[in-house]
Amino acid sequence: MKYLIFTVLFLWSIHQLNAQANDPTSQKTANTLNRAQVRPHQRVYTSPVPKGDLKGSPYLFDEWKKGLITMNEKDEVYTVDSMRLDGLNQELDVYTEGQVKAISGFLIKKISFVDNYGQIDLINLLNFSFEGTKLKGFGQVLASGKLSLLKRTVFSFKESNYNVALNVGDRSDAIFKKDEYYLLNEKEEMTRIKSKKELQLYFQSNERMQKFLEENKFNVKQEESLIALVNYFNQS
Numbered sequence: 001m002k003y004l005i006f007t008v009l010f011l012w013s014i015h016q017l018n019a020q021a022n023d024p025t026s027q028k029t030a031n032t033l034n035r036a037q038v039r040p041h042q043r044v045y046t047s048p049v050p051k052g053d054l055k056g057s058p059y060l061f062d063e064w065k066k067g068l069i070t071m072n073e074k075d076e077v078y079t080v081d082s083m084r085l086d087g088l089n090q091e092l093d094v095y096t097e098g099q100v101k102a103i104s105g106f107l108i109k110k111i112s113f114v115d116n117y118g119q120i121d122l123i124n125l126l127n128f129s130f131e132g133t134k135l136k137g138f139g140q141v142l143a144s145g146k147l148s149l150l151k152r153t154v155f156s157f158k159e160s161n162y163n164v165a166l167n168v169g170d171r172s173d174a175i176f177k178k179d180e181y182y183l184l185n186e187k188e189e190m191t192r193i194k195s196k197k198e199l200q201l202y203f204q205s206n207e208r209m210q211k212f213l214e215e216n217k218f219n220v221k222q223e224e225s226l227i228a229l230v231n232y233f234n235q236s
Helices: 014-020 196-202 207-215 223-234
Strands: 036-040 065-071 077-086 091-096 099-104 108-115 118-124 138-143 148-158 174-184 190-192
Touching: 077 108, 138 223, 148 223, 174 223, 190 196, 196 207, 207 223
Parallel strands: none
Antiparallel strands: 036 099, 065 077, 065 108, 077 091, 091 099, 108 118, 118 138, 138 148, 148 174, 174 190
16 A cells, blocks of 8 residues: 655744754754655454454553654654554554544654653664564664663454354454563663563673672563663663
8 A cells, every 4th residue: 555645743833943943952852744655544453244342452552652763864853643553553643633644663763752651662663673674663772881771562463263153252352562672782782571581581791790690589571570680770
């Protein structure tokens, strides 16, 4: 399907742009994202009736949030008033002018969601290497420094298995989510962490980190433990 080229207009008036024109720190975020590949809101998980309600959600966060988009091209940053990430289709939904439009995730380098609790940063994993290949999707930055911790949420879709003739099966399509955790080093190489043994191998040449792993009750399935580990490494 060909992408349609639309103009994404964000709610920045001419008066606001002129007021910020002499402020170098705000020029990029004040620019209007006036050329990007976007298309009308469209989803792959819709299917013919009879169907029940869709189970699960394709969105990383169901709530619409404001924030910033950094595009791959020229690293330009744009302010967005209302957006949410569709992890199933790898698109960023932007609500503008009473419509929902979708920007391909391939065009985006970084997404920063901002709410009353702080800022959540997501980076495009295609910009990094993983075992000689590239991973699709975005990684949430949980800790950063010489070593970063990323959380990748993997979305999968299961179609209804309802049989009309026999009136058996599940009427509802379903979307499932699974979190994966990765370490990102300064060489922009990603390593997936699935067990404590893998962490010990990763830090096998680092006596300080080996001691940390031995002395602490460490559970790789607990996000807080992984954050503490990476923060401790970055203190050295």
